[in-house]
Amino acid sequence: MDLDKVEDNFILDEGIEDTVLDKLSIEDWVTIQSVQSSFVSYLRHTNANCPKFGDFFDRDSALVTWLEFANQLALRFINFFRRIGEFEALHAEDRLILIKYNLLPLFPISKCYNYNPTNDCMSSENSEEAEKHRRFFTLFGASNAVRESFINLILSLVKITEQDPILLSLLLVILLFSQGLSMSDDEPPLKDPLAVARAQSHYTEVLWNYMVTKQGETKTCKWFTQLLNMILLIQSAGKRTREFFSDQLKTSNSVDKIGPLMQSVLHIS
Secondary structure (H helix, E strand, O other), X not given: OOHHHOOOOOOOOOOOOXXXXXXXXXXXXXXXXXXXXXXXXXXXXXXXXXXXXXXXXXXXXXXXXXXXXXXXXXXXXXXXXXXXXXXXXXXXXXXXXXXXXXXXXXXXXXXXXXXXXXXXXXXXXXXXXXXXHHHHHHHOOOOHHHHHHHHHHHHHXXXXXOOOHHHHHHHHHHHHOOOOOOOOXXXXXOOOHHHHHHHHHHHHHHHHHHHHHHHOHHHHHHHHXXXXXXXXXXXXXXXXXXXXXXXXXXXXXXXXXXXXXXXXXXXXX
């Protein structure tokens, strides 16, 4: 997987909440403006963050559809992260490790941003897209509990973040720089863990300053406690997703249809 070959289609964002940013330091303002703009540019309406479900007749066709969607979303994530100076400055092997092991757990955050309660595939209602989503999981022999766990995670993320693009973009960067996020036993050590830790600390501080400006220090303390619990749920969901689709691929005829990026993200290669 060569990150330098990822296509870059940057476009400018519509704008940022000036009334909030005016109260932050210039350094925080610049960081927020850059990260949020790139986030919205790359992750806005990525197929509404649901695979384009059709009339599936077998597991393999459904699996290929999900893999194509996941690959597109993964490329958009990588394009977003290539805009982060601290990420680009890391050792090349560390960049690959962070992408391979941390990318999949970040998928729900993108879905949270694009979530729409009306006819959304993650809806608990009997909408058209939700019904297609149910049939999709049925083809894999998955129980309703698997789907419901994903829905509950997305709804919890929507509640705690209010789909705020500034908050979500900073959270993505913080989680990218989180060693051990994948909960994978085979994750190798980083070449320069201090550089990764410094980057995470910087963006955590920016997020803290943003939230304090937005809602005050007392509420922000409580909010960060809720966020830590949410991160644990994101970790578990990412691990389950990786294991679920890896197992499906190993028992299907679709392994040769998956590109090197998704093979790496699903730890198949």
